Amino acid sequence: MWTARYDYQPHWKLQKHKHDYFQMIYFLQGSGRFFLQEHTYNLAKPVLFLIKPNQYHALNAVDHLKTLDIKFQVKDKLLKQTLLRSPSYVLEDDAEISHLFERIRWEGEHKQSLFRELCGSYLFQILILYLRRSDRSAQKDDTTGEQQKDEVITDTVSRQVLDMIKAHRAQELDLQQIANSLGLSNRSVHRHFKETMGMPPMRYLLQYRVEKAKDLIRYSDYALKEIAELTGFKTIHHFTRVFSEIAGVPPAAWRRKYCQGICKDVCIDPHFSNVVMTVTHNSGNGNTAKLKQL
Template sequence: MNFHPRMQSEVDGVTVVGDVRLRFFEGAVADLWDVECEASARGEYVSHAPRLVTVLSRTGPGGMDVCASPGRGFERERASNPLIYVPAGLRVWSRIEDISALRHLDLHFDVGILARRLADDLEPGAIDEPRLMFSDDRVMALAQLIAAECETPTGLHDLYGDSIVCALFVALMRVDRKFSRTRGQLAPHQLRKAVEFIEDNAARNIPLDELAALTGLSAAYFCHAFKQTTGMPPHRWQMRARVNRAKHMLEASDLSLSAVAVGSGFADQAHMTRVFRQFVGTTPHVWRKSRKG
């Protein structure tokens, strides 16, 4: 795993008890902490990755506060399980009063991986919105499952933890379903990548494997999904792109039909004429004549 979160911190009155339990998941790094706190403990933190801090349990009658302004007065949070979401680069200050012990789970998110999994469903700017000292039963329940995985030396299959991390991120970012996609279709971002690539490279032969690699799918599955989404296979979409390019050249220039054929990616004039007629219903010569009056 290439994702290794870096965080700068200064703490006063907090002592780590035992070892920090660390787990790597697809899309996040989780670390589970047990700490002892003096009567008045403080901390200052900043990280290059967004993170969620979940207070799982605490001992003592007091409270705690986390804020993005060191000069703000102490606002004691009495909720039993506060959650703190801190965007990347945001410096925060914590204060703990009359709590002798804390157990908390920190989740550091690899936004690149999680955003790709959510495709176009993640709202722009959502990851940059701080949510300090809030409650959410669903996020808390998922965090507790992740903490249990951190405590288990071996844990269950990677898919289990990875799925919980993704579910927690969806709940945390409040990602709603944006569209209903028929099973077997391409996601919008996959279709956009493939179509733009075909349009830009229509004049050359594009191997199916090259297109499939853009979407992270096998060639066979990509071909099926592309047809399910657009109503035509990738090769026919490319032929249509060549016809559109030929139309532009026929209308905007006085090039010969053979030159237009080569310039738009067809093998020769006869090939262009055959494909052009399939899509347009007439020959390039007749179409050009009608367009130019």
């Protein structure tokens, strides 16, 4: 396994290439164009791509593009076949998945006891969540009658909760306020949201606030105390505790480590070979393939 966090600069280009392992790229922020096999995807919102072995892909960043990246091999035959049959991407603004990416990176950097086993368990969770998200998208297309009606109701409630969370992330907000606003019980809101988003609404609120805090740390000069206030935390101590629990490091350490442009790669498995085959176009001579060690 190998992981990285990249901040691609505007107009940066990743040459067309392929490799014999799986890769997941989570485009978190920014815009650009991602090329996968014969398809071109315009990047404008958070999207998670699964690149399968020997699939050609390339990237053109239009503006500052922020990504999380994992490369890995799959030994389990059933899981491998399931991944090979799965969709190429899932549109998700998913704090849970990005948190797992960051946990893998943190474990890989600190290399505490049994870190490889823990990274493997985090990766397995990411893959299961990816497959569930893709299944859920397919089910939305296939539902009919009463099932479709129930799905719409669930999505509507969850969307309203999401809208409230995003609109009031810098203000006090609890489950009772959300339920009162929607005219529903606490239990009903909790159930609808967890079924749709995979976590309770208050947990999502905390993770959403931390993600927004990361953006402010990354792209502003605000002091951490100001960032805490702007993202809805009452005190710097509460902000530090929640941020550390979700991001894996305190906000001050995150600022030092993650605000230096493109971050270094982290190799989890020393036996993982990060070799790609690039394709270059030679005028008049066709395409040339070349192996490259990253």
